Amino acid sequence: MVDPVDARGVLRSFSEVEVPVLSGAIRRLNVLLSLVTAVSRTVSVTGIPPMDCATGAIVEGDIATQTAASLRALTACLKAANASLCDVVSVRIYAANAGHYETTNRVYGTIFSAPYPSRTFVPVGSWWRGFDLEIECVAAVVASVCIAHGASGG
Secondary structure, eight states, X not given: OBOSBOTTSOBOSSEEEOOTTHHHHHHHTTOOSOSEEEETTEEEEEEEOSBOTTTOOBOOSSHHHHHHHHXXXXXXXXXXXXXXXXXXXXXXXXXXXXXXXXXXXXXXHHHOOSSOOEEEXXXXXXXXXXXXXXXXXXXXXXXXXXXXXXXXXX
């Protein structure tokens, strides 16, 4: 985790979590945000577009491909914060077209299982880059075994 004291010397109530490859890719895009923040046992992952976890590049393709890539990136962000999909309590999906709901829902169902986190699907305008969705989440990390989403923790 990054020191919670910001560049002005102000102590923040949260820490920034550095995610291998992805945090650097976001900084190179000059987007002024922390990809992942943590405070106490709560982890917040910003809306993450479909990014390749190995290169940081935006993944192009149909909405199923983009959804899967965003969920893989979200999983990498959680892992960097010592969290997993089992810890996720809330998900928000922002999509450039309300017609993407069924496809994103189908792909989402391959990653999450009952009991599902709360979730909101928000149709929005387009982004300044060539992708059609972002997915964000909040996780509450507790000391327990992950059984809801499979033995692997996700």
